[in-house]
Amino acid sequence: MKYDTILFDLDGTLTESGAGITRSAAYAFEKLGIPVPEQAILDRFVGPPLVASFMEYAGLDEAGAIRATELYRERYSTIGWRENRLYPGMAPLLKALKARGAYLGIASAKPELFVRRIAEHFGFDQYFDAIVGITMENTNADKVALLRQALPGAYDPARTAMVGDRKFDMAAAKKLNVAAVGVAFGYGSREELEESGADEIADSVAELRALLLPGEPAERGAFITFEGADGCGKSTQMKLAADYLSERGWEVVSSREPGGCPSAEAIRDVVLDVRFKGMSPECEALLYAAARAEHVRRVILPALEEGKIVLCDRYLDSSYAYQARGRELGDDFIRQINRAALAAAPDRTLLFAGDRGVTARRMRAGGSLDRIESERDDFFDRVDRAFEELAAAEPGRILKIDSDRSIEEIFADVRAALDALIG
Numbered sequence: 001m002k003y004d005t006i007l008f009d010l011d012g013t014l015t016e017s018g019a020g021i022t023r024s025a026a027y028a029f030e031k032l033g034i035p036v037p038e039q040a041i042l043d044r045f046v047g048p049p050l051v052a053s054f055m056e057y058a059g060l061d062e063a064g065a066i067r068a069t070e071l072y073r074e075r076y077s078t079i080g081w082r083e084n085r086l087y088p089g090m091a092p093l094l095k096a097l098k099a100r101g102a103y104l105g106i107a108s109a110k111p112e113l114f115v116r117r118i119a120e121h122f123g124f125d126q127y128f129d130a131i132v133g134i135t136m137e138n139t140n141a142d143k144v145a146l147l148r149q150a151l152p153g154a155y156d157p158a159r160t161a162m163v164g165d166r167k168f169d170m171a172a173a174k175k176l177n178v179a180a181v182g183v184a185f186g187y188g189s190r191e192e193l194e195e196s197g198a199d200e201i202a203d204s205v206a207e208l209r210a211l212l213l214p215g216e217p218a219e220r221g222a223f224i225t226f227e228g229a230d231g232c233g234k235s236t237q238m239k240l241a242a243d244y245l246s247e248r249g250w251e252v253v254s255s256r257e258p259g260g261c262p263s264a265e266a267i268r269d270v271v272l273d274v275r276f277k278g279m280s281p282e283c284e285a286l287l288y289a290a291a292r293a294e295h296v297r298r299v300i301l302p303a304l305e306e307g308k309i310v311l312c313d314r315y316l317d318s319s320y321a322y323q324a325r326g327r328e329l330g331d332d333f334i335r336q337i338n339r340a341a342l343a344a345a346p347d348r349t350l351l352f353a354g355d356r357g358v359t360a361r362r363m364r365a366g367g368s369l370d371r372i373e374s375e376r377d378d379f380f381d382r383v384d385r386a387f388e389e390l391a392a393a394e395p396g397r398i399l400k401i402d403s404d405r406s407i408e409e410i411f412a413d414v415r416a417a418l419d420a421l422i423g
């Protein structure tokens with residue numbers, strides 16, 4: 001680790017917050033009856049103190065700019081602050097720095113109330129030792145004072161860095177004699193960072209990671225599978241999970257089985273095609289295993305090695321449920337032909353289970369049935385029972401979730417499981 005004390009700016013450094021800020025600035029212009037400037041001008045509101053920006057771009061005097069800031073906050077405090085997300089890859093970076101014992105702080109020119117609310121909402125408050133912003137009354141934020149406040153009592157300037165996207169951040173770091181690390185993926189340009197004395201510049205979160213943790217590869221990501229009977233609602237929950245994790249700064253790869261890469265998708269077309277009704281159970285099981293072998297090697301393992309979170313709609317458990325038990329091929333056969341999947345065992349499996357009548361209705365509502373969905377009831381009874389048995393045999397990995405509830409209620413359980421696994 002190159003620095004053991006690292007302060008971060010918030011907007012444009014940790015979070016991609018432009019939409020909420022620029023829309024709230026546009027709202028203030030509208031309310032004041034001043035023509036809303038073009039997007040390139042609105043973008044300049046991200047980062048610097050708002051009063052200064054309103055004076056510069058709305059042609060207001062200080063009293064007018066303070067009024068504009070109040071109007072801005074009308075929208076920002078209700079809607080704008082949520083129009084935000086951590087940059088992809090930022091969560092694993094913060095987690096890795098924290099795990100190595102770094103002191104991490106946030107020094108933002110935003111009211112501290114909002115900084116804390118955002119950090120809590122997007123789940124990154126847990127990584128920070130200090131969270132510092134301005135007070136609601138103090139409209140002229142002095143970045144040097146904010147940095148001083150965010151620093152620990154004792155620190156070694158040679159091992160301390162300020163990471164930010166604008167000239168204000170670089171200038172404040174220089175004043176305090178700590179390293180000025182610029183991020184060019186935020187709202188300032190590389191030129192702005194160079195001109196304001198950045199010691200180092202990262203063009204992406206991956207570059208920032210390489211700079212803060214030189215020579216240290218990414219930690220393995222996490223593999224989460226979504227299982228259950230056809231129509232249980234797992235695809236709906238997986239989409240919500242992907243959005244939730246992305247907002248919180250994780251790089252997410254969403255995939256499905258059979259499929260997930262071109263060759264495996266081609267196998268999917270064959271295995272689900274109703275023209276092949278009556279396909280032998282062995283052929284069916286081998287096709288699922290063949291698609292999986294390719295998917296594991298081409299998609300799942302590379303993504304996990306890059307520290308990404310892989311979400312997969314069905315995986316090996318489906319082969320145990322549908323082919324080993326549903327088709328009665330037996331577990332041993334499925335284990336043998338799925339050896340490639342051993343290299344990628346799920347860290348967590350969410351099994352959505354509920355009343356068969358409810359899931360079957362949802363399945364039928366989806367339109368025409370594929371070859372598997374057209375099976376008889378006794379087949380699905382065996383599949384349901386198999387999922388129950390798999391969950392009972394591996395309670396540490398498989399979490400059973402009641403799917404006979406509203407989408408929001410189910411997602412509360414999914415979210416809790418994600419938080420427990422990833423933090």
Ligand code: ADP
Pocket residue numbers: 228229230231232233234235236237362363365366403404405406407410
């Ligand atoms: P699966 O992936 O298990 O086949 P989907 O997520 O595609 O299931 O959901 C099947 C259908 O049921 C979709 O039309 C979806 O909008 C609907 N659905 C999903 N979850 C629920 C729920 N909890 N309550 C009511 N309808 C739901």
Ligand code: TYD
Pocket residue numbers: 229230231235256257258272288313314315316318319320322323370372373
């Ligand atoms: P899909 O349309 O993805 O169904 P769902 O939305 O219900 O997941 O089709 C996948 C079908 O393939 C599904 O009926 C379950 C079946 N399947 C198996 O039989 N074995 C397997 O190993 C996998 C991955 C899926």
